[in-house]
Amino acid sequence: MKSILILIAVVLVALAGYFVFTNRAAAPISPATESETEADSGDSFAATVVYSDEGFSPSNVNLAVGETVRFVNTSSGKMWVGVDDHPTHTKYDGTSTREHCADGKATNGTFDQCEAVPAGAYWQYTFNTEGVWAYHNHVQSSFGGTITVSK
DSSP: OHHHHHHHHHHHHHHHHHHHHHSSOOOOOOOOOTTSOGGGOSSOOSEEEEEETTEEESSEEEEETTOEEEEEEOSSSOBOEEESSTTTOOTTTSOOHHHHEETTEEOTTOSBOOSOBOTTOEEEEEOOSOEEEEEEETTEEEEEEEEEEEO
């Protein structure tokens, strides 16, 4: 009888611990950084891509021209989304990181975050150019994905 009561107590403690840890509120995501483009300043977006320590998920996204994707950093490191090729980021509009990232801010509407942001931050981008755009995390270029934009 005593061992049954101990077993019940252990199960109750385990269940209570489970509910406490699984029902915690998620850490709030900080407001978009200055790298968010003016066209992206609203909260309307067609897709969310999460960057974690395992990479981008989903890694492939389909959008229509004019739609916005939000990249959320939940990793333990920094995130800097940039179109391929690494490290120049030239594939979207033909300009290099050196040309389109002035003082850490993207210019001319290019698909480049132009700065690394910490965990909890996000960046969003509105695609106005049709095509298949491979991208990567400039901070850890082995992680990447593809955005397919069509009419």
